[in-house]
Amino acid sequence: MNPELDFQLMKSQASELRRAAAEHRKVREAERRNKSERRSVFGKRRAS
Template structure:
């Protein structure tokens, strides 16, 4: 496989992993609900 394609695939995969991790974090925060102290920005924005 040529390096350019491999690099593009790697970048794409990394961004997909980042998105999945962010989504997972949001879900976990939402599941914690009111017990979470760290929901400052996200929580305020959702409820506003």
């Protein structure tokens, strides 16, 4: 394959992976926040 095409494909895949990782971090952070809010109902300290 053309080296320039290979490079563009590689950049595109890296960009998609970064976007997926950022989305995953966002979801995990939201889950963590929800879990800490639920815990606060039982009188434990809230993590803010």
